[in-house]
Amino acid sequence: MLGNFTYSNPTKLYFGKESLNGLNEELPKYGKNVLLIYGGGSIKKTGLYDEVIKILKDNNKEIFEDAGVMPNPTVEKLYEGCERARKGNVDFILAVGGGSVCDYAKAVSVSVYSEEDPWDKYFLRMEDVDNKIIPVGCVLTMVGTGSEMNGGSVITNHESKLKIGHVFGENVFPKFSIMNPVYTFTLPEYQMVAGFFDIMSHILEQYFSGEDDNTSDYLMEGLLKSLIHSSKIAVKNPEDYEARSNIMWTATWALNTLVAKGKSTDWMVHMIGQSVGAYTDATHGMTLAAVSIPYYKHIMPYGLAKFKRFAINVWDVNPEGKSDEQIANEGLECMEKWMKEIGLVMSIKELGATEDMLDGIAKGTFILEGGYKVLNHDEIVDILKESMKA
Amino acid sequence: MLGNFTYSNPTKLYFGKESLNGLNEELPKYGKNVLLIYGGGSIKKTGLYDEVIKILKDNNKEIFEDAGVMPNPTVEKLYEGCERARKGNVDFILAVGGGSVCDYAKAVSVSVYSEEDPWDKYFLRMEDVDNKIIPVGCVLTMVGTGSEMNGGSVITNHESKLKIGHVFGENVFPKFSIMNPVYTFTLPEYQMVAGFFDIMSHILEQYFSGEDDNTSDYLMEGLLKSLIHSSKIAVKNPEDYEARSNIMWTATWALNTLVAKGKSTDWMVHMIGQSVGAYTDATHGMTLAAVSIPYYKHIMPYGLAKFKRFAINVWDVNPEGKSDEQIANEGLECMEKWMKEIGLVMSIKELGATEDMLDGIAKGTFILEGGYKVLNHDEIVDILKESMKA
Numbered sequence: 001m002l003g004n005f006t007y008s009n010p011t012k013l014y015f016g017k018e019s020l021n022g023l024n025e026e027l028p029k030y031g032k033n034v035l036l037i038y039g040g041g042s043i044k045k046t047g048l049y050d051e052v053i054k055i056l057k058d059n060n061k062e063i064f065e066d067a068g069v070m071p072n073p074t075v076e077k078l079y080e081g082c083e084r085a086r087k088g089n090v091d092f093i094l095a096v097g098g099g100s101v102c103d104y105a106k107a108v109s110v111s112v113y114s115e116e117d118p119w120d121k122y123f124l125r126m127e128d129v130d131n132k133i134i135p136v137g138c139v140l141t142m143v144g145t146g147s148e149m150n151g152g153s154v155i156t157n158h159e160s161k162l163k164i165g166h167v168f169g170e171n172v173f174p175k176f177s178i179m180n181p182v183y184t185f186t187l188p189e190y191q192m193v194a195g196f197f198d199i200m201s202h203i204l205e206q207y208f209s210g211e212d213d214n215t216s217d218y219l220m221e222g223l224l225k226s227l228i229h230s231s232k233i234a235v236k237n238p239e240d241y242e243a244r245s246n247i248m249w250t251a252t253w254a255l256n257t258l259v260a261k262g263k264s265t266d267w268m269v270h271m272i273g274q275s276v277g278a279y280t281d282a283t284h285g286m287t288l289a290a291v292s293i294p295y296y297k298h299i300m301p302y303g304l305a306k307f308k309r310f311a312i313n314v315w316d317v318n319p320e321g322k323s324d325e326q327i328a329n330e331g332l333e334c335m336e337k338w339m340k341e342i343g344l345v346m347s348i349k350e351l352g353a354t355e356d357m358l359d360g361i362a363k364g365t366f367i368l369e370g371g372y373k374v375l376n377h378d379e380i381v382d383i384l385k386e387s388m389k390a
Numbered sequence: 391m392l393g394n395f396t397y398s399n400p401t402k403l404y405f406g407k408e409s410l411n412g413l414n415e416e417l418p419k420y421g422k423n424v425l426l427i428y429g430g431g432s433i434k435k436t437g438l439y440d441e442v443i444k445i446l447k448d449n450n451k452e453i454f455e456d457a458g459v460m461p462n463p464t465v466e467k468l469y470e471g472c473e474r475a476r477k478g479n480v481d482f483i484l485a486v487g488g489g490s491v492c493d494y495a496k497a498v499s500v501s502v503y504s505e506e507d508p509w510d511k512y513f514l515r516m517e518d519v520d521n522k523i524i525p526v527g528c529v530l531t532m533v534g535t536g537s538e539m540n541g542g543s544v545i546t547n548h549e550s551k552l553k554i555g556h557v558f559g560e561n562v563f564p565k566f567s568i569m570n571p572v573y574t575f576t577l578p579e580y581q582m583v584a585g586f587f588d589i590m591s592h593i594l595e596q597y598f599s600g601e602d603d604n605t606s607d608y609l610m611e612g613l614l615k616s617l618i619h620s621s622k623i624a625v626k627n628p629e630d631y632e633a634r635s636n637i638m639w640t641a642t643w644a645l646n647t648l649v650a651k652g653k654s655t656d657w658m659v660h661m662i663g664q665s666v667g668a669y670t671d672a673t674h675g676m677t678l679a680a681v682s683i684p685y686y687k688h689i690m691p692y693g694l695a696k697f698k699r700f701a702i703n704v705w706d707v708n709p710e711g712k713s714d715e716q717i718a719n720e721g722l723e724c725m726e727k728w729m730k731e732i733g734l735v736m737s738i739k740e741l742g743a744t745e746d747m748l749d750g751i752a753k754g755t756f757i758l759e760g761g762y763k764v765l766n767h768d769e770i771v772d773i774l775k776e777s778m779k780a
Contacts, residue, residue, distance in 0.1 A: 002571075002635040004406030009399065015651075016394030181392075215616040215636045219643075222612030226605040245392040246605045249651070253609075261405075261639070 002214060002262035009256055011149040012176040015249070017241075019180045020051060026137055026176045027059040031091025034061045035084060035134075037105045039069045039097045043141065046186055052096055052139060064088035066108075069097065072156040072163065072277060072284070073104040075119045081108040082118070085134065093136045095174075098195075099145025099284075102138045106153040106172050109134040123155050123164040129172060138177040142187055143248045144195030144285055146202060146255025148177035156278060161364055163274040179252070181245040185238055192238060193342050194285030196231045196247065200224070201288040202254040205267045207310070208296070208303055209370050214262040221313045223250050223259070228314070228338060235342045266371030269295050272380060275364040282351035289344040290351055293336050294386035298379065300328055303372035307331060347390040358384045392604065392652035399646055401539040402566040405639070407631075409570045410441060416527055416566045417449040421481025424451045425474060425524075427495045429459045429487045433531065436576055442486055442529065454478035456498075459487065462546040462553065462667060462674070463494035465509045471498040472508070475524065483526045485564075488585075489535025489674075492528045496543040496562055499524040513545050513554040519562060528567040532577055533638045534585030534675055536592060536645025538567035546668060551754050553664040569642070571635040575628055582628060583732050584675030586621045586637065590614070591659055591678040592645040597700070598686070598693055599654040599760050606649045611703045613640050613649070618704070618728060625732045656761030659685055662770060665754040672741035679734040680741055683726050684776035688769065690718055693762035697721060737780040748774045 014022030027034075034056060043049040056063050066084045069077065085093070085108055095105035111118030113132040121127050140148045147153075151168035184192070207220045227250050233243035253259070272295065273287035280287070300307050308324050311317035311331025319327050336346075345351060353361070362380040375383075404412030417424075424446060433439040446453050456474045459467065475483070475498055485495035501508030503522040511517050528538045535542065541558035574582070597610045617640050623633035643649070662685065663677035670677070690697050698714050701707035701721025709717050726736075735741060743751070752770040765773075 002405065002632075002639055004408050006402060006404050006412070008402035012396060012398035014396050015392065018394050022396070212632060213616070213619055213636070215613070215620075215639045215643075218612035218616035218619075219609060220612070221615075222608035222610070223605070225611075226603070226608035229603055229608075230605075242392075242602060246603070249392055249605045253605075253648075258643075262635075 005261055007257065007261060008170055009149060009173065010170055010175070011173045011256075013149065013179055013252070014176065015179045017180060017182055019178045020055070020139065022176065022178050023052070023055045023139075024059065027056070027061065030135060032060065032062050033064065033088050033090040033092070035064045035066055035088060035090040035093045035108070037066045037069060037081065037093060037095045037097070037101055037108070039067070039101050041067065042186070043096055046183070048096065048139070048141065048183060052094070056094070062088070064090055069101045069104045071100050072281060073100055073107070073154075075155055075157045077104070078107050078111060078118065078155055082112045085112045090134060093134050094139070095136060096139040096141065098140070098142025099147040102140070102147035102174065103145065103153045104155075105136045105138070106147070106151065106168065106174075107155050109136045110168065110172055119155065119157060122166055126166050129168060133171055136174045138174045140177055140179050140248075141183040142191065142195055143184055143251040144198035146251055148174060148179065149252050149256040152255070154274070158278070161278045161360065163278040165270070165274065179248055181241055181248050184244055184248065189235070189238065189343065191283065193235065193344055194283045194289070195251070196227065196234070196285070196342060197289045197339070197344050198285035199227055199247070199251045199254050201269050201285070201292060203227070203259065204292070205269060206260050206263050206265045208299070208306060208372065209264045209266045210262070211305065216259045216262050220259050223254055224314045226250050231342050264370035267368050268371050268375060271366045271368060272361070272383065275361045276348050276351065276353060278364055279357050279361055280348070280352040286345040286351055287348070289339060290346060290348045290387050290390070291383060293332065293339070293346065293390070294383045296332055297386075298383055299371060299373045300332070304328055348384060348387045353384070353388065355388070358388070395651055397647065397651060398560055399539060399563065400560055400565070401563045401646075403539065403569055403642070404566065405569045407570060407572055409568045410445070410529065412566065412568050413442070413445045413529075414449065417446070417451065420525060422450065422452050423454065423478050423480045423482070425454045425456055425478060425480040425483045425498070427456045427459060427471065427483060427485045427487070427491055427498070429457070429491050431457065432576065433486055436573070438486065438529070438531065438573060442484070446484070452478070454480055459491045459494045461490050462671060463490055463497070463544075465545055465547045467494065468497050468501060468508065468545055472502045475502045480524060483524050484529070485526060486529040486531065488530070488532025489537040492530070492537035492564065493535065493543045494545075495526045495528070496537070496541070496558065496564075497545050499526045500558065500562055509545065509547060512556055516556050519558060523561055526564045528564045530567055530569050530638075531573040532581065532585055533574055533641040534588035536641055538564060538569065539642050539646040542645070544664070548668070551668045551750065553668040555660070555664070569638055571631055571638050574634055574638065579625070579628065579733065581673065583625065583734055584673045584679070585641070586617065586624070586675070586732060587679040587729070587734050588675035589617055589637070589641045589644050591675070591682060593617070593649065594682070595657045595659060596650050596653050596655045598689070598696060598762065599656045600652070601695065604652045606652050610649050613644055614704045616640050621732050654760035657758050658761050658765060661756045661758060662751070662773065665751045666738050666741065666743060668754055669747050669751055670738070670742040676735040676741055677738070679729060680736060680738045680777050680780070681773060683722060683729070683736065683780070684773045686722055687776075688773055689761060689763045690722070694718055738774060738777045743774070743778065745778070748778070
């Protein structure tokens with residue numbers, strides 16, 4: 001049932017092959033000093049870096065750079081970014097990259113003027129922001145996280161083996177995002193399909209919660225079908241613009257608050273996956289992939305009706321003459337088949353996890369209560385063991 | 391294919407049984423003088439009027455009233471509303487009612503400071519707004535039009551027999567909308583189901599355009615299935631909160647620009663229906679219902695693949711052993727059956743149309759070119775004749 005909620009999403013999206021021009025509309029709204037945040041430098045190879053620098057200069061901006069944002073941005077990097085932003089007295093942050101770069105840019109934007117240690121305040125304690133926020137804009141080069149149109153930000157603390165995501169309010173959402181599907185063409189296949197599964201997982205974390213025929217469930221079934229359809233095309237031809245553009249658009253709407261309306265939401269796959277990531281530094285989407293099938297097999301009995309619906313509405317399983325369990329199982333089999341077809345990692349072993357890590361990974365997993373079954377420590381260890389065997 | 395576009399929707403939505411409290415968050419943002427716009431006075435019977443007045447007074451507002459907005463707001467009423475707004479020197483417009491009241495409020499908001507006749511400038515010539523706009527907020531009591539989260543505004547000129555909708559830009563969108571499904575419970579069944587079909591039609595006008603497997607098509611299939619599911623429950627029990635809330639939410643997302651992304655969009659059912667409305671003053675949703683089946687049967691050969699997909703994905707038609715035409719026809723048969731089941735008017739004759747009007751209705755129909763077939767005058771007359779026979 002749709003309960004009481006508010007919906008408001010202030011991020012403006014510029015989509016398509018010409019979308020970088022949107023920078024010329026947006027940059028004049030902000031002050032002179034811009035912190036340009038990016039990752040490992042692939043944007044220099046593709047030429048995007050030069051294009052962005054030119055537009056920033058054309059708009060008379062003073063540019064301060066913060067490069068080298070890693071796939072799982074660390075708390076040490078966050079301190080470094082804050083220092084740069086303070087030194088440059090920056091008025092605006094432009095993030096050019098994938099979800100990690102956008103996530104990190106939002107973390108910097110709320111942390112620069114924090115009087116307390118931002119890790120403690122905004123990640124460990126997940127407090128609301130009560131200090132000045134530096135506005136952020138994004139140029140997206142990788143899809144999956146939905147970070148371009150939401151308040152999510154994930155930071156990793158290797159010392160304490162914690163990878164924590166804080167979903168900030170709309171004052172932290174990017175002011176705008178530039179979404180050109182062509183920028184995603186050069187991504188290596190491993191990262192590309194990891195991103196596809198990240199999208200799938202975002203939808204499933206919301207879909208597998210609550211019991212009723214909510215409009216959000218129908219919207220999510222549409223997003224899932226579009227993703228499955230286009231992902232099969234994209235793995236065969238990564239430069240298929242139509243497929244990549246539909247996937248990019250699906251990723252945004254999978255996690256910009258819309259489809260969560262009326263849902264309790266689960267997020268346990270992310271909790272387990274993030275803990276795996278803190279131990280292995282593996283690619284986010286792959287950690288989710290490697291724990292999903294064991295997790296969903298484990299919780300299926302507690303949400304059987306929804307798993308049955310998932311099989312029929314998303315995977316076109318023919319229900320005739322089958323028990324609910326059979327139908328639900330067939331749905332997960334279809335999902336597993338699709339995962340293998342597009343080349344996802346099915347075992348945390350392949351991601352570098354070892355038997356001696358499992359207890360720690362389980363201990364580092366935040367237990368949430370929105371899904372069909374509230375897990376205990378032993379159940380998480382069992383799920384991880386199943387993934388080790390896959 | 392998703393082309394170049396921007397997406398931005400500034401309307402904040404307050405949803406649910408407690409949503410009227412959102413007024414207390416929003417009203418302080420605007421000046422003292424408020425124009426309260428509403429319709430025939432049903433809000434006085436339900437008590438909503440008193441609640442709204444109390445909140446306005448609690449927020450120290452000076453209230454100016456503009457009551458009596460009719461189901462198809464006229465240009466004469468628009469002039470009257472502008473006069474009242476000018477006299478009160480109003481800072482803010484609060485619309486309490488259904489889509490017509492919201493539409494009309496937006497028309498007033500752009501027209502008050504127009505130096506030219508607003509009918510000529512903003513409806514006949516559909517120009518962009520270049521004068522001061524008075525901000526609008528809505529309290530929705532009827533669903534269907536999506537007016538609560540878009541820039542649409544339809545005004546009727548009886549003298550010239552024209553009913554014209556202008557889709558204004560995001561500067562004209564409501565700043566906020568209050569959406570309490572309970573307010574829709576008291577609506578007479580005729581208006582309720584007309585609203586349901588308005589929603590259906592908004593989705594179909596966008597769905598039946600373009601040829602590719604766009605994410606928007608998948609989202610629309612989700613919205614259609616949610617609407618069909620909940621509408622059947624709502625006609626049996628209009629006070630089923632879950633069904634009415636899902637329908638209210640579906641209506642908003644059917645026409646707030648999202649699902650149009652990547653679509654050429656058709657809107658010919660609305661063009662014909664609006665012309666029928668200008669001649670008969672019939673309820674908007676019923677004019678759409680009465681022309682839809684004849685229209686879609688007429689254009690089906692030009693978009694057969696999509697009508698086949700519609701039948702399978704929306705109406706669960708089993709395609710086995712059938713030709714594309716058979717599958718597509720079965721889809722429309724399912725739709726017709728659903729329409730009759732929920733009590734929609736299937737013939738324009740029932741709405742007061744007579745044979746001698748048909749030529750004029752066809753002449754008053756704006757021909758758009760985004761659908762599968764660009765209609766000529768004789769084809770529109772044929773469609774109207776089919777509806778007369780139904």
